[in-house]
Amino acid sequence: MTRLLIVSDAWHPQVNGVVRSLENLGKTLAGRGFDVRYLTPEPFWTLPLPTYPDIRVPLPSMRVIQDTIVGFAPDHIHVATEGPLGLAARTLCVTRGIAFTTSYHTRFPEYLAARLPVPITWSYGYLRWFHSAASATLVPTPSVLKHLRRRFFRHLALWSRGVDLSAFSPGPKAMFAGLPGPHLLYVGRVSIEKNIEAFLSMRHRGTKIVVGDGPERSALMHRFPNVVFTGQLTGSRLRDAYRSADVFVFPSRTDTFGNVMLEAMACGTPVAAYPVMGPIDVIGGTRGGALHEDLAVAVELALGISRSEALKRSKDFTWDVAADQFVGRLAHIKRRAEIAA
Known part of the structure; x- marks a missing residue:
């Protein structure tokens, strides 16, 4: 051995x-x-x-x-x-x-x-x-x-x-039903380097949802009272959040990869992100998501991507x-x- x-x-x-x-x-x-x-x-x-x-x-x-x-x-x-x-x-x-x-x-x-x-x-x-x-x-x-x-x-x-496709897979939308759509989701650490403020200050219809915790959470909750902050979710609740979102928004400009993008796509949710290191490699020119220097434009483009295409892209990444x-x-x-x- x-x-x-x-x-x-x-x-x-x-x-x-x-x-x-x-x-x-x-x-x-x-x-x-x-x-x-x-x-x-x-x-x-x-x-x-x-x-x-x-x-x-x-x-x-x-x-x-x-x-x-x-x-x-x-x-x-x-x-x-x-x-x-x-x-x-x-x-x-x-x-x-x-x-x-x-x-x-x-x-x-x-x-x-x-x-x-x-x-x-x-x-x-x-x-x-x-x-x-x-x-x-x-x-x-x-x-x-x-x-x-x-x-x-x-x-x-x-x-x-x-991405573990046995843990993350498409399913019914079990969350956010009472919130105006489209449902725009962020999952990850709530800290300054994640550039979450760019997502929360972005002008776009629908509801913005933040899943996770970190040192910036209290300040962002105070500044953006219309945003839904769920705190940290794991297991079936995290999967439900991915499945229930219309677009997964990844605002970071400094991540080297972004595992959460794979998890979102494996649940059938397309990604919107900046065309920077990480998203370029994970999304690139595929139909797993949309990249644009204007994050709101990336979101709008991602809304036009089918859930089956996002799932297909996730299968390119195996452990x-x-x-x-x-x-x-x-x-x-x-x-x-x-x-x-």
């Missing part, structure tokens, strides 16, 4: 694309005979992230990390995030000469600059250094790969994403294909004695 250790600063109770991607990857690989284990913030003390207290930052112990690696004796190590835990794991691997891979999920420099006066070049300098030690850095789309190459990142490879890409770039650990040294 092949043993894979995934190290990630992002884990439950966080609800985001990174956590869902790593979980779905693990489930897919387990079905192929992999023994997948996660080293997450759970065994460590954590502190609230400044300006975003819902996210806890781990204070990792090198001893715990080393003991985990020695005890599990993985064939492969993947460092999924660039936070304190990922940095500690990277340090141990580099010190011991252990090969590993990394992945790039989040445009952290842009997110940080939206909250604090930190130059983007500084943040990209750190990320370039962090990933330089990996045998490969896995990125979600061709657009991200080109973006990072322009910033002199090396050893880049594609690792796309998928089996994504797992093939991931496994194909893993680095094999050959010198086990160095792990225990």
Whole structure:
């Protein structure tokens, strides 16, 4: 059995694309005979992230990390995030000469600059250094790969994403019946980097609905009293929200992918978004949704797309294909004695 250790600063109770991607990857690989284990913030003390207290930052112990690696004796190590835990794991691997891979999920420099006066070049300098030690850095789309190459990142490879079509599928409209249509839906973190204000301030008929939670929720509820804020939904309630919407609106300009777009399309709901990194790769020139620099125009175009066409596009993204890409770039650990040294 092949043993894979995934190290990630992002884990439950966080609800985001990174956590869902790593979980779905693990489930897919387990079905192929992999023994997948996660080293997450759970065994460590954590502190609230400044300006975003819902996210806890781990204070990792090198001893715990080393003991985990020695005890599990993985064939492969993947460092999924660039936070304190990922940095500690990277340090141990580099010190011991252990090969590993990394992945790039989040445009952290842009997110940080939206909250604090930190130059983007500084943040990209750190990320370039962090990933330089990996045998490969896995990125979600061709657009991200080109973006990072322009910033002199090396050893880049594609690792796309998928959608679980057994969990997300078309169904009856069970929600929003009493609200004026069309029903325009956003699902995700309610935070400044998601650019939700662009969606909520957009002039368009119908009802705008926001599913999710985050630090900007209270302020946006106060500013946009006509918008329906449901809070976080999971399971069947989340599926019902996707199925009941007429258009899924994805206003972010900084996401590297956007798993929620796949979930919406798998439920038959077309997407409206800006023609930027993420939507360009997920929607592109297909009939899964519409892209336009005027978000209201994108919504109007998306309203003309059939639900069957949106569903068809979602089927282009499977976790089996994504797992093939991931496994194909893993680095094999050959010198086990160095792990225990």
